[in-house]
Amino acid sequence: MPKAIYPGSFDPITYGHIDVIKRARKLFSPLIVAVVENPRKTPLFSVEERRRLVEEALEEEGLEGIQVITYSGLLIECAKSLGVDAIVRGLRATSDFDYEFQLALTNRDLDNDIETVFLMTAGKYSFLSSSIVKEVARYGGDVSKFVPRCVERALREKYGVRPA
Ligand code: ADP
Secondary structure, three states: OOOEEEEEOOOOOOHHHHHHHHHHOOOOOOEEEEEEOOOOOOOOOOHHHHHHHHHHHHHHOOOOOOEEEEEOOOHHHHHHHHOOOEEEEEEOOHHHHHHHHHHHHHHHHHOOOOEEEEEEOOHHHOOOOHHHHHHHHHOOOOOOOOOOHHHHHHHHHHHOOOOO
16 A cells, blocks of 8 residues: 655644544555644644644544654655655645645645645534634633544643633
8 A cells, every 4th residue: 555644733633633544544554644843833732742642542543553753844855754655635625725735736846756635524524623622622612522532631731721
């Protein structure tokens, strides 16, 4: 099977990301989840916290054999050094498309041999983002439908509030 990397901020990992991982692991082996050290926005969780939460979430979901790494700098350099065939990205709605299209074409310019593959999430997760989850958790809202228990706990600790 071709080898792939699924990069992202994962600040924190949600069921939307997990849905993409479940779909990607049917197509790629090994599948490597790569947590970027310096995302575009200042993250709530440190890169090490985000990596650990991805690992714990995968364990909670019974998803074995998926490597989780962190990286900094250019994604394409990381992808090349790992020798992957593909970069996996998730698509929710058309709002994701412009940025993802730009990113994929730039990465193709940088390395024409690594393909970007887009996987669509299940409809029920199409509105879900790490930002929304953080917004709800910040005010003590129930995020159990959006994230695994380990992430729920971590959010609670971070914001120091109990769910309503
Ligand atoms: P980034 O900062 O690289 O966009 P994210 O953690 O926000 O990092 O997202 C990583 C990837 O997962 C992106 O391709 C994003 O579109 C996708 N993704 C995030 N949430 C969902 C979701 N609910 N359904 C499908 N894909 C998602």
